[in-house]
Amino acid sequence: MIEIEGLTKTFGEGPTAFTALDDVSVTIQSNEFFTLLGPSGCGKTTLLRTIAGFLDPTRGKLTLDGEDLLSKPPHHRPVNTVFQSYALFPHMTVSENIAFGLQMLKRPKAEISATVSEMLELVQMTAMADRKTAQISGGQQQRVALARALAPRPKVLLLDEPLSALDFKLRKEMQLELKRLQHETGITFVFVTHDQEEALTMSDRIAVMNAGTIRQIGGPRDIYDHPAERFVADFIGDTNFLKAQMLSTEGAGSKVRLSSGAEIMAKPAQGEPPATNGASVTLAVRPEHADLCDPNGALLAGSLKNVVYFGTDTHYHVGLESGEMFILRRQNQPGHTQNWATGDRVGLDFAPGTAQILKD
Amino acid sequence: MRKGFDVRRQPGFTAIAMGCFILLYLPIILLVAYSFNAGESIAIWEGFSWRWYASAWENEQVKDATIRSLILAASSSAVATTAAVLAALATTRSKPWRGQTVVFAMVNQPLMVPEIVTAVSLLIVFAVVKSFTGYTGLGYLILAHSAFCIPFAYMPVRARLQGMDLSLEQAGSDLYGTPLQVFRHITLPQLWPGILAGAMLAFVISLDDVVITEFVKSAGQDTLPTYMLGQLRRVVTPEINAISTALLAISVIMVTAFFFINKTRK
Ligand SMILES: Nc1ncnc2c1ncn2[C@@H]1O[C@H](COP(=O)(O)OP(=O)(O)OP(=O)(O)O)[C@@H](O)[C@H]1O
Ligand SMILES: [Mg+2]
Numbered sequence: 001m002i003e004i005e006g007l008t009k010t011f012g013e014g015p016t017a018f019t020a021l022d023d024v025s026v027t028i029q030s031n032e033f034f035t036l037l038g039p040s041g042c043g044k045t046t047l048l049r050t051i052a053g054f055l056d057p058t059r060g061k062l063t064l065d066g067e068d069l070l071s072k073p074p075h076h077r078p079v080n081t082v083f084q085s086y087a088l089f090p091h092m093t094v095s096e097n098i099a100f101g102l103q104m105l106k107r108p109k110a111e112i113s114a115t116v117s118e119m120l121e122l123v124q125m126t127a128m129a130d131r132k133t134a135q136i137s138g139g140q141q142q143r144v145a146l147a148r149a150l151a152p153r154p155k156v157l158l159l160d161e162p163l164s165a166l167d168f169k170l171r172k173e174m175q176l177e178l179k180r181l182q183h184e185t186g187i188t189f190v191f192v193t194h195d196q197e198e199a200l201t202m203s204d205r206i207a208v209m210n211a212g213t214i215r216q217i218g219g220p221r222d223i224y225d226h227p228a229e230r231f232v233a234d235f236i237g238d239t240n241f242l243k244a245q246m247l248s249t250e251g252a253g254s255k256v257r258l259s260s261g262a263e264i265m266a267k268p269a270q271g272e273p274p275a276t277n278g279a280s281v282t283l284a285v286r287p288e289h290a291d292l293c294d295p296n297g298a299l300l301a302g303s304l305k306n307v308v309y310f311g312t313d314t315h316y317h318v319g320l321e322s323g324e325m326f327i328l329r330r331q332n333q334p335g336h337t338q339n340w341a342t343g344d345r346v347g348l349d350f351a352p353g354t355a356q357i358l359k360d
Numbered sequence: 361m362r363k364g365f366d367v368r369r370q371p372g373f374t375a376i377a378m379g380c381f382i383l384l385y386l387p388i389i390l391l392v393a394y395s396f397n398a399g400e401s402i403a404i405w406e407g408f409s410w411r412w413y414a415s416a417w418e419n420e421q422v423k424d425a426t427i428r429s430l431i432l433a434a435s436s437s438a439v440a441t442t443a444a445v446l447a448a449l450a451t452t453r454s455k456p457w458r459g460q461t462v463v464f465a466m467v468n469q470p471l472m473v474p475e476i477v478t479a480v481s482l483l484i485v486f487a488v489v490k491s492f493t494g495y496t497g498l499g500y501l502i503l504a505h506s507a508f509c510i511p512f513a514y515m516p517v518r519a520r521l522q523g524m525d526l527s528l529e530q531a532g533s534d535l536y537g538t539p540l541q542v543f544r545h546i547t548l549p550q551l552w553p554g555i556l557a558g559a560m561l562a563f564v565i566s567l568d569d570v571v572i573t574e575f576v577k578s579a580g581q582d583t584l585p586t587y588m589l590g591q592l593r594r595v596v597t598p599e600i601n602a603i604s605t606a607l608l609a610i611s612v613i614m615v616t617a618f619f620f621i622n623k624t625r626k
Contacts (some may be wrong), residue, residue, distance in 0.1 A: 086529050
């Protein structure tokens with residue numbers, strides 16, 4: 001179990017000081033697949049480097065299974081890293097790279113060569129075992145970096161966008177392999193990615209980061225269905241934002257009034273006391289949760305601005321009467337005839353309890 | 361349309377460049393040519409012969425000075441390179457520390473202080489040490505040469521370290537290498553070209569030093585350059601040319617090797 005408390009990292013001093021991590025607190029369970037997700041520059045790599053020991057935080061606590069990590073140098077931490085830039089040793093072959101950690105741990109020769117072949121097989125690099133690392137492709141380097149970090153069987157594996165250079169098919173394969181490894185080895189995975197789909201499909205829990213802070217932590221479903229704030233709703237998946245007015249809170253739901261005057265039940269913001277009645281709030285509605293309908297008696301109405309065909313589904317861009325733009329997504333079914341054309345006046349509908357109220 | 365500025369098309373540039381090349385290389389070419397002179401003069405050509413090479417080879421004083429020069433160059437290059445590697449590590453691989461700039465300047469001091477000043481100061485210091493210890497061996501020369509060779513060994517090593525990806529060393533320590541193991545298995549193998557280049561530069565610099573050697577050496581401690589200087593005060597024969605040509609050959613080979621190593625391993 002990794003416990004991180006109040007971790008802060010400030011680069012530089014004085015007017016040029018930059019806070020890359022701002023009071024980050026999180027507990028990562030043993031053998032959890034924990035993903036850090038966030039836009040470029042939000043501090044994901046900085047957090048990983050602090051856990052690995054390459055950076056000393058300005059403030060904060062970091063323990064692994066109750067043991068303080070910050071007082072230990074990197075080579076005493078049972079943590080391995082798959083570097084974003086791979087950082088393979090250029091003067092060694094692929095198998096020498098993979099063997100390095102085990103050699104430093106003074107494991108017996110037989111064990112080392114057995115583990116190395118096992119790892120080579122795992123990342124499908126057996127044929128290139130004796131190549132220098134400069135003589136293999138970017139995707140292959142990434143796989144060697146993964147094998148090298150896995151070989152010593154650390155307690156925690158830190159992965160900094162380990163699959164970003166792989167093509168679609170190989171990436172899917174490696175995703176499955178990583179999940180399998182996590183189950184079989186009991187290693188805790190701290191995984192960094194830009195790719196929200198990858199995060200949603202692989203993670204036990206996801207931390208969504210922005211500007212050095214963790215905005216929300218939760219399971220993939222939690223994060224997707226109950227985004228706590230506008231940033232998270234916007235970053236994970238596509239979302240439509242609607243202005244609304246809070247009417248009342250009834251049990252687990254809240255009644256809101258939309259810009260059209262229609263009233264509907266929505267999910268209240270997580271972990272927040274419900275907004276006061278009459279307050280204006282923002283609603284998040286996923287594109288696939290809404291549907292087109294007859295404008296008469298619909299929740300919202302507007303004119304159809306654009307229809308974009310995507311193969312599996314079609315996106316409809318609706319300019320609402322309130323001036324907001326709403327994008328909705330309908331799956332293309334066989335025999336599904338399209339009833340709407342650009343310029344039509346259309347209605348919008350979504351079920352009660354699907355819209356999420358966001359904290360401001 | 362007007363073409364961009366091109367140095368080669370400017371009138372006079374070719375002539376100036378040629379002039380510089382002639383000034384630089386003509387004396388050297390003449391020196392090499394007359395080392396093969398059959399006659400006794402360094403100015404009148406009397407035909408080709410290996411005579412002066414043979415004579416230099418058999419000259420006990422030359423032999424003695426050559427051996428001393430090589431020992432001196434090898435040991436001071438070794439000492440200087442070791443010190444330079446440590447200095448380069450301290451100035452590139454540690455957190456910025458107070459006085460780092462001062463140390464950087466001190467390491468490079470021999471490049472800035474006039475050689476004659478260093479020579480005189482060393483003469484004074486070593487005279488005192490000699491009178492106390494009675495030691496008159498080669499140690500003084502090795503120390504002195506090591507000192508002024510350090511910046512030459514330091515520069516290529518430092519350049520190499522700065523060009524090296526820090527994350528490699530981090531990966532080494534991430535994979536349980538102690539700082540010493542990381543240095544041995546990760547840093548050093550990639551640093552070799554820089555170290556070799558630095559050592560060779562230091563060797564060449566030590567090999568042809570005159571000023572400091574002349575001031576620091578004890579009696580009977582001639583190196584090749586100081587021996588040649590001494591000869592100039594007497595009769596000058598093409599033997600000097602032969603020795604110079606041999607020295608030149610060594611220097612050229614080493615400097616060429618230096619560029620070669622720097623190029624291929626980068
Ligand atoms: N050594 C440093 N000195 C100053 N600023 C730094 C340093 N290292 C990182 N930063 C800054 O800290 C912020 C966070 O960087 P970090 O590498 O953690 O981002 P990231 O989330 O991993 O981004 P990406 O997804 O692009 O890899 C960035 O704005 C970066 O410019
Ligand atoms: Mg990063």
